[in-house]
Each structure stands twice: as C-alpha cells, then as structure tokens.
Amino acid sequence: MKVRPIIAAMSAYKPPLEARNQPDYLLLDFNESTVPPSAEVLAAIKGFLDSGRVQVYPSYAGLLERLSAYTGRAPEEILLTNGSDQAIEVIARALLEPGDEMVTAVPTFPMIPHVPETIGARVVRVPYGEELAYPLEAVMGAVTPRTRMIAVTSPNNPTGTSIAPAQLRTLLKTFPQVGVMVDEAYHEFSGVTCATWIDEFDNLAITRTFSKAFAMAGLRLGYALSNAAFIGELHKVRGPYDVNILAVKGAEAVLDHQAGWRAYVDEVMQRAKPRVERFFQERGVRFHPSDANFMLVEPASVAAAVDFLKARGILVRLMRPPIEHLFRVSIGREADMARFMTAYGEFLDQGAAARQAGDAR
Numbered sequence: 001m002k003v004r005p006i007i008a009a010m011s012a013y014k015p016p017l018e019a020r021n022q023p024d025y026l027l028l029d030f031n032e033s034t035v036p037p038s039a040e041v042l043a044a045i046k047g048f049l050d051s052g053r054v055q056v057y058p059s060y061a062g063l064l065e066r067l068s069a070y071t072g073r074a075p076e077e078i079l080l081t082n083g084s085d086q087a088i089e090v091i092a093r094a095l096l097e098p099g100d101e102m103v104t105a106v107p108t109f110p111m112i113p114h115v116p117e118t119i120g121a122r123v124v125r126v127p128y129g130e131e132l133a134y135p136l137e138a139v140m141g142a143v144t145p146r147t148r149m150i151a152v153t154s155p156n157n158p159t160g161t162s163i164a165p166a167q168l169r170t171l172l173k174t175f176p177q178v179g180v181m182v183d184e185a186y187h188e189f190s191g192v193t194c195a196t197w198i199d200e201f202d203n204l205a206i207t208r209t210f211s212k213a214f215a216m217a218g219l220r221l222g223y224a225l226s227n228a229a230f231i232g233e234l235h236k237v238r239g240p241y242d243v244n245i246l247a248v249k250g251a252e253a254v255l256d257h258q259a260g261w262r263a264y265v266d267e268v269m270q271r272a273k274p275r276v277e278r279f280f281q282e283r284g285v286r287f288h289p290s291d292a293n294f295m296l297v298e299p300a301s302v303a304a305a306v307d308f309l310k311a312r313g314i315l316v317r318l319m320r321p322p323i324e325h326l327f328r329v330s331i332g333r334e335a336d337m338a339r340f341m342t343a344y345g346e347f348l349d350q351g352a353a354a355r356q357a358g359d360a361r
Helices: 039-051 061-071 083-095 111-119 136-142 165-174 195-199 228-235 245-256 259-283 302-311 334-360
Strands: 078-081 101-106 122-127 147-153 179-183 204-209 222-226 286-288 294-298 327-330
Touching (some): 039 245, 061 078, 078 083, 078 228, 083 111, 083 179, 083 204, 083 228, 101 136, 111 122, 195 204, 259 286, 259 334, 302 327, 302 334
Parallel strands (some): 101 147, 147 179, 179 204
Antiparallel strands (some): 078 222, 286 294, 294 327
16 A cells, blocks of 8 residues: 555654563653552452443543543543543644644654654754753744644653743743643643643643553553633544543542552652652762653763663663663652662762773773
8 A cells, every 4th residue: 555655754653662571670761650550440440341341332421520620621621532642643633734834842752743744744843952941932933824733741751841831821822823732741740730721721732641640551541631612623533432441440540549649649759759869969970850750861871871770670761862862760669769779879880990990900
C-alpha cells in the first residue's frame, strides 16, 4: 500500500520499552510510579473481571462524575481518552489542517510534535534556553497568521520546568484565535493547574493522564478539559468506546480512595526528591531543578553513567539531541532513591579513582 508522503517521510516514535522486566530492574526511566496502584484499585479491576461483563461496551457516566468532583469542571467539560496521547491527538485533529502551523517549545514530550506532523501541519519548534526556562518571547515571535495551535507542557517533560502562570496568561490573551493546549501530565506533582481558567479563556484546552501519580500507565487512561462547546467538538473526533472498561473501573477506585496516591506524591516530592538534590549538591553533580517527579542529570560521561546504573539494576533515560549529554531519572520512594544514590555514588567514586590513577601516572 502506498501511504501518504508525509507519513512515509516520518520516523515512528519508538520509546525503548522492551526488556524492562521490573523484577530485574528498578524502573526510573519512564516517570512511572515505582509502586502499583492501591489495593482498592486492584480489587475494583479484579471484581469487574470476576463479574464476567467484559462483553459489554463501557459506560463513562460514573467516572465523569468523579472527575468532575476532582477537577472542579462539569462533566460536559471533560473528555475521557485512551491515555493523554489520545487527548493530544484529538485536540490536534480538531484544530489543524495540512499546512497549518503549531508552535511548541522543545525538547518536549515527543507526541506533541508527532501528531501534527501526521496531519501534515508544520511544527514550529522553539528551543528552550540553556537554563531550560520557558522561552515565552521566542514562542510569541514564532506565531504567524498560519498558527492554529500552541502546545505547552507544564511541567515539561523532559526539562521538568514549568511555564509561569503570568506567561501562560499572556499567551492566551495575546492570541485569542489560537488554540492553546496545556499538557498537565505531572500537575499532581507540581500542584499547579490552569483548570480554573477555562471559564475565562475559550481557547484553552488541558490534557492530563492517569499514568503518573495514579500509577495506571498500563491501563491507558487520560482526559481533556476545556469549555463544553469545544469538548463537544472533540467527541466527534474520539471514538465512542475508545476508553476500556478496566481503566474506567480502576480510575473510579483511584478517585474514591485518594489517600494512597497522595501519600506517594508527598513522599516523592517532599522527602525523596530533596534527598536526591542534596546528594547531588554534596557530590558536585550538575542537575536541573524540576517541578515534577523527575530531573535531568549531567554526568561527565552520560553513556558511562547510564550503563553503570543498568549494570546495577537501575534504568534511567538517556536523552536525545539537543540534550543528549543528559540523562533523566525518575523520582520514586525514599527506598528507591536510596538505592539509586548508592549506585550513583559508586559511579562517582569509580570516576574519581580513575582520575587519581591517571594523575599518578
């Protein structure tokens, strides 16, 4: 079959997911939760499987009611999606046509530019600066009459940095005819959201996920938030049954029993992450501060660091250009990060010993 030229010219997004057996490795490479969902979540999924009703199409009303209470938005302002990847996709497909432009700061989550390119839209990539702060002026300067969408990820993956509320407000007000999509995949960790702004800006759409703080990455559930009129348009793009019933049952239980995941977020952000930051500071390791459950680290040799950690059963994520000199480490529980710090300390000690031996020669 002959595919469209724009598709033939693209590369597939293939994250290195194979051979990541959790019994063999501590998984600190994909910003997943290092603990499984709560017992209540697993019981809800098992209970539904035991009921034998998987032959029935899913119903979403109960989950939408719970999400409405959680987000503060009305059910008609919420669209359930197959992961936040699909939320990004349906928004882009609703806004963009071939030849339109989308502006985004890079590096960012690869699906952000990938989806518009499959449509045939032009992605205008604005680079983050050396300190990885959001490049507001450059983003605004990149907007043209052909721009139909601006994509913002906050906190951004992989930089961990956020757009300031005043910066986001400037974008929304300056370009009222341009759709501004804000990916909030990590907002449970940062504690910051612009969901209340939906009443003020009808060009705002938000994407979120159950993959991170809620520990449901394997069930593929996300959602979009926007004004009811735009959500109504997105329903025309998303299939009627794209979200599976096991994800729905798990998500209902996550929202009914929030103590477990909130305790995990608190441990990650208030205890484990500060310990890792202190460790890096004490050992003279350069890292980039982050608002989320991960950070970028700059070793003397990134390949050597990643290989050393893997040999000790710890996976971290090697970055791609233009930040290939960094690796990203997810932050898990205190015990997880104690294991990471022990291994990374050994790596640093090995490097110091090698340098001393070289000096002696």
